Amino acid sequence: MQTSKATKVSTLSLVNLPDIKVYTLVEQALGTRPIKQFLSNCSTELINANRHWLEEEHLIKDDLLLFSFKSFIVKTPHHTYLIDSCIGNHKNRPHRPEWHLKNDSFFLDSLKRIQISPSDIDYVCCTHLHTDHIGWNTTLVNGQWTPTFPNARYLLSKKEFEFWQQDHFIKPNDSFADSILPIVEQNKVDLIDSNNELNDFVRMLPTPGHTVDHFAVSFGKDKHALIMTGDLIHTPLQLKYPDIGSSIDFNLEQGIRSRTQFLETFVDTDTICCPAHFPNASAGRIKHWGEGFKFSALK
Ligand SMILES: [Zn+2]
Numbered sequence: 001m002q003t004s005k006a007t008k009v010s011t012l013s014l015v016n017l018p019d020i021k022v023y024t025l026v027e028q029a030l031g032t033r034p035i036k037q038f039l040s041n042c043s044t045e046l047i048n049a050n051r052h053w054l055e056e057e058h059l060i061k062d063d064l065l066l067f068s069f070k071s072f073i074v075k076t077p078h079h080t081y082l083i084d085s086c087i088g089n090h091k092n093r094p095h096r097p098e099w100h101l102k103n104d105s106f107f108l109d110s111l112k113r114i115q116i117s118p119s120d121i122d123y124v125c126c127t128h129l130h131t132d133h134i135g136w137n138t139t140l141v142n143g144q145w146t147p148t149f150p151n152a153r154y155l156l157s158k159k160e161f162e163f164w165q166q167d168h169f170i171k172p173n174d175s176f177a178d179s180i181l182p183i184v185e186q187n188k189v190d191l192i193d194s195n196n197e198l199n200d201f202v203r204m205l206p207t208p209g210h211t212v213d214h215f216a217v218s219f220g221k222d223k224h225a226l227i228m229t230g231d232l233i234h235t236p237l238q239l240k241y242p243d244i245g246s247s248i249d250f251n252l253e254q255g256i257r258s259r260t261q262f263l264e265t266f267v268d269t270d271t272i273c274c275p276a277h278f279p280n281a282s283a284g285r286i287k288h289w290g291e292g293f294k295f296s297a298l299k
Contacts, residue, residue, distance in 0.1 A: 011114070012283045012298060016270055017225050023073040024274075024282040025110040027086040028098065032064035039065075039237070040247040050237060057280050058235060065235055066279040069132050071107070072228050073114065074219055076201060079122040082149065083217050083228040084276060085179075088135025092174045099131070107136055121149040123198070126156050127230025128211040129164045130248075131175040133276070138182050145182035154183050155198070158191035159213035207232045207262060209255025210246065216262070226272045226283075232259055233275050239263065240292040263293045272298065 012022040035047060051059065058066055072083040086107060093099040111118065126134055137154060138145040147154075161180070168176040183189050192198075194206040194215040204215040205224075210231045219226040231246075232255075238244050242260040245252040266273065267286045273295070274283045281297030288294075 010282065012272075012274075014226060014272060014283075014298075016272070017220065019077055020219065020226075021073075021075040022226065022274070022283070023075075023114050023116075024070050025073065025086070025107060026068050026070045027107045027110075028069040030279060031067040031069060031098070032060065033067065035059060035063045035065045038247055039235070040245050040249070040252060042237070042241075042244050046241070050240065054237065058237070058278075067234070067277040068279045070276060070282065071136070072274055072282070073111075073116060073121075074226070074228075075116070076219070078199075078201075080116060080120050081202065081217075081219075082121050082124045082152070083274075084127055084133040084230065085124055085136035085148070087132050088138070088179065090140040091131075091135055091178055093131060096131070099135075118149045119151050121152045123202075124149055124152045124154045125204070125217045125228075126154065126160075127216065127228065127276070128214040129156065129160055129176070129180060130211065130231070131179075133230065134175060134179040137179045145178050147183050147186055147188050152188065154189045155192050155196075155204075156180070156189055157194040157204075157213040157215055159194065160211060161189075161191055163212040205262075207258040209249055209251050209253075209258045211250050214258075224266070224269075224271045226274070227266070228274045228276075229262070230276050232262060234277050236278070236295050239286070239294055240289055242292065267293055 010024050014022060069086055071086045074081040087099050089103050090101060136148050139148045164176050167173055194204055194213045196204040201221050203218050205218055207214050207216045214230055216230055217228045218224045234246050242263055243256045245255050249255045263286055267288055272283050284295045284297040286293050287296045
């Protein structure tokens with residue numbers, strides 16, 4: 001994947017949530033993957049039929065799909081939440097040259113610019129345990145992987161954790177070793193059910209398929225006002241056609257079911273959704289579009 005080094009911090013102003021602030025932290029913008037390689041069941045005919053709108057901001061030359069790699073911060077009157085912790089520094093990722101042993105200040109500088117220090121984070125919610133969602137869980141300090149957010153509880157699905165623990169046992173996995181095990185060893189982790197109500201404002205929604213126990217994170221008192229959807233949806237093409245999966249899905253059929261159910265539940269509601277990898281807009285609402293759905297970005 002080619003990735004340009006760029007960073008962007010934006011504040012989303014959410015009209016229906018006057019007492020919380022949401023920030024997007026983009027660690028790497030404009031990563032690319034060949035669309036036919038990344039989407040597992042997507043025909044050339046279907047790509048061509050949708051090319052005119054995909055090329056506005058999601059598909060570039062040589063049929064490369066655009067992605068960005070970002071985290072979200074949600075600041076409520078009581079707590080500050082980090083949803084997914086992106087790529088991280090000094091991580092051994094030889095299979096991803098643009099992430100491998102990188103050392104840049106985009107992520108931490110972005111936090112600084114919104115006047116949040118790592119020690120202000122109360123909860124780190126990991127939607128799933130793929131490398132690009134857990135990297136800043138830890139920082140290399142004097143040769144030791146140390147929790148980046150010293151006062152945070154890190155919330156991981158128990159089932160997801162046990163899956164990757166077993167995977168790591170069978171074949172050592174660098175990202176589990178450097179971004180998960182150190183926070184477990186330092187007693188920073190709460191292993192939760194993916195169907196979990198954290199408090200009266202925050203709950204997890206099980207959305208398995210991309211990984212074994214992926215969850216989305218929903219904010220709002222007595223309603224789903226805002227949902228961070230993690231990797232339930234990688235590209236708007238999967239809204240128009242929810243039965244398109246990604247080639248890295250753990251269980252394609254289960255992912256299709258989770259995506260379809262989610263879209264049917266939240267279409268034409270006020271709920272604001274924040275997918276993890278859309279290249280430009282970070283927040284929008286779900287609308288009907290023909291027999292499928294579309295992402296209507298917040299202006
Ligand atoms: Zn991802």
